[in-house]
Amino acid sequence: MAEYRRPSTRGHLLSTCPRTVLRVVLACALAVSMLALSACDGSSASDEVIVNGSTTILPIAEIAAEQFMDENPEISVLVSGVGSSAGIETVTRGSSDIGTSSRDLKTEEETLGLVDTPIAYDAIAVIVNPDNPIRELTTEQVRDIFSGRYTNWSELGGPDLPIGLVNRDEASGTREAFNKIVMGDETFDIGAVILPGTGQARAVVTDAPGAVGYISLGFVNDDVKAIVIDGVVPSEEAVVAGTYPVSRILHCFTMGEPTGLVKQYLDYVLSPAIQDTVVRDAGFIPITAKEAFDG
């Protein structure tokens, strides 16, 4: 419960919180922490759904919870961002109903009886200035650009122009994903500009000819150019087909098949009311897009 109260720039940045419910939650949290009790022991009441986990998913889960509660005032959904691993752990131990995660299960977690409900695709586009003639890069090249091995576009067959790296802050879910998928064991160049927001990263790439950055695919617009990676054009279709390399799936894990209120909430998250608006506004690709392409 103490975790819930730690500020998460990323998590709360774009979210609104349900009014009275949040107040109740905070009052509870306060009382609980004052008494030095661990909220983790408490079992959830029958009309409560507790959602713990990934900060990347937090904005979706929170706004879904808010709208869900507007429609079903008798149910309260408590959402907190504690990180994917902690989310999986709490749902396994039974102290939460849903564990959200931006990573797949580890081998040792696969036997725990967790059931996966994928809710969205998180794809990341590498963006450059539209005037930059570079169109295509391999994952290795992207890694070497961001680790600082390349410092000039001419080394990659482009113009003689210094590369300006735009990185995100470490609290960012986009950075976490990019780091895991692209960087691997390499570390980011320490000289990269660190920006705590997607829009600013895009704005900088828009007006600086040598700049390169990465943002969620959903936020790519005509002001920037998304790089073709390993021969795959970053598009919704490629992400859904699983061919675009810089992407991952956002999961909701439950112990056993979701039932009752938990199922009701997850169904709501998967409904067009969330998928077509909230998921897209957050820069992700709806999981329902797969059906559209398959059908």
Added chain:
Amino acid sequence: MADEPMTTSTPSESKSTLKLMSKSMYAKEAALRNLFLLCATAAVAGVALIFLFVGVRGWPIIQDPGLGAFLFGKVWSSSTDQFGILPLVTGTLVITIGALLLGAPLAVGTAVFLSEIASPRVRSVVRPAVELLAGVPSVVYGFFGLIILRPIIANLTGGLGFGPLTAAIILAVMIVPTIATLTEDALGSVVPGIREASYAMGATTWQTIYKVLLPAASVGIIDAIILGMGRAVGETMAVVMVAGNAPQFFQGLGEPVSTLTSQIVIDMSYASGTHRTALFGMAVILFLISMGLVALVRVISNRKKEG
């Protein structure tokens, strides 16, 4: 408190008031005085509490990896658990010096203008402007710097526009009110006679300013600049929005750097363990710097009074 001789500001006054007072009234007066004293010591308590609570959180970083490794470590990287603040200190220093180079002449010039040249009508426009500049929130300055100034600097330097130059320009504007107001006070407290004597000798306005007034007010102006420096060192939100926040050593005016304050804001939301300790340790360093500057001002002013 009982040791302090009198309840009032001058001994003779207090003796005469005491004679007219009843015992209960005296007790009431003394109690009130002690209440006021208690309020006044709130400032002292504040400084002590800040030092205590920020210091306790930051203390472990001094034990491990040690003060030397913390202050003079060349790498700040949370992923490898290396927390050397030398690059951040350098960043703070470069930006502060830049802000002073740009801001101090502007501020002193504005103050001299207000005090010596401006007609009352012009003054009634410029002085409120200076005061309002002080009131603009730092986050608005940062926003302005991010959206308007950064692209301009990017064009000038060929980089991305984040870095010491952008930060120094924004900070220069922010310290102008601090330095200008204090400098104007210093000029105002120069004995009027020497000004008139200078004019009577046939000196021009500029000669009077340059040869008479500025030397006479020099101590006050230096104090003003030091306090402006304190403001620049501690400024946070505006810097975090334009400095680029890359914890590397100074590479050039248009290359990103990070500062003590901006690193705290960027990292605090997710830092834990040693990382969090290091951030509190940085706050202690900042606190010591700002108190040191205040003490410096005291020393300079006292020396002048004695001399």
Added chain:
Amino acid sequence: MNKRTANRLALSVLWLCAGTTVAVLGAVIIYVFVNGIGQLSPEFIFTWPHGVNAEGGIWPTIVSTLYVTGLAMLIVTPIGVLAAVFLAEYAVQGRLVRIIRFAADSLASVPSIIMGLFGLALFVETMHIGFSMISAALALSFLMLPIVMRTTEEAIRAVPKYIRWGSYGLGASKWQTVSRIVIPAAMPRILTGLILATGRAVGETAVVIFTMGQAINLPISPLDSGRPMTVHLYMLAMEGINLPAAYGTALLLMIMILFFNLTARWLLRRNRRMQG
């Protein structure tokens, strides 16, 4: 170069300095005004933000800002004013007063980010108050204390001595003189100082970002968390997706601060006219 040319040159440089200062202020104000004015509407002010990118209004952030500022004023006013009364009327020059003044000066120059971390360490975590209006207000009050102390002390010292002598001559005690004569006489200037401190609190970001929380919420009790306008502006600006709302927030913030500043100036001028 003869002295007249030098004089003319130097004076034009000084004009330029003052001109630059005024121009910078003008640029900031005009920039915020031009970009923000289209955004201001009753909907923007009185409705809630919604959606991932905080579309809609900013009402809860306005309430949070006013709430925390009001609370901080309630805390700091009595302490700051009484401390100033002590320094101006009771204090005997000595080590104690020197220490108090040094502490007040130090407090005034403490970077606000440190005040934020201090509030986080003491009120939020050690005292378990959590991210709340009261935690933020307590941290803010330490920031405002030296401002209130200084302006109030100046106000009290500006009250002419003969007024006090008159009071003593009529047999009034020290406290009677201070409370019924000196403070009322100094009141307009004390109020001016309080209003200026309020303006400072409204524009403060680094203190509240670590003490109030960052989730959008409409605070009712002092234990509620919230997100003030400055933090909202910082987040919108840095996220950079919903810039119109950022401009609107910036403009509203500037209007509030201008309002406080102009009120303070007006009070001061009115007072001067009444005395003169």
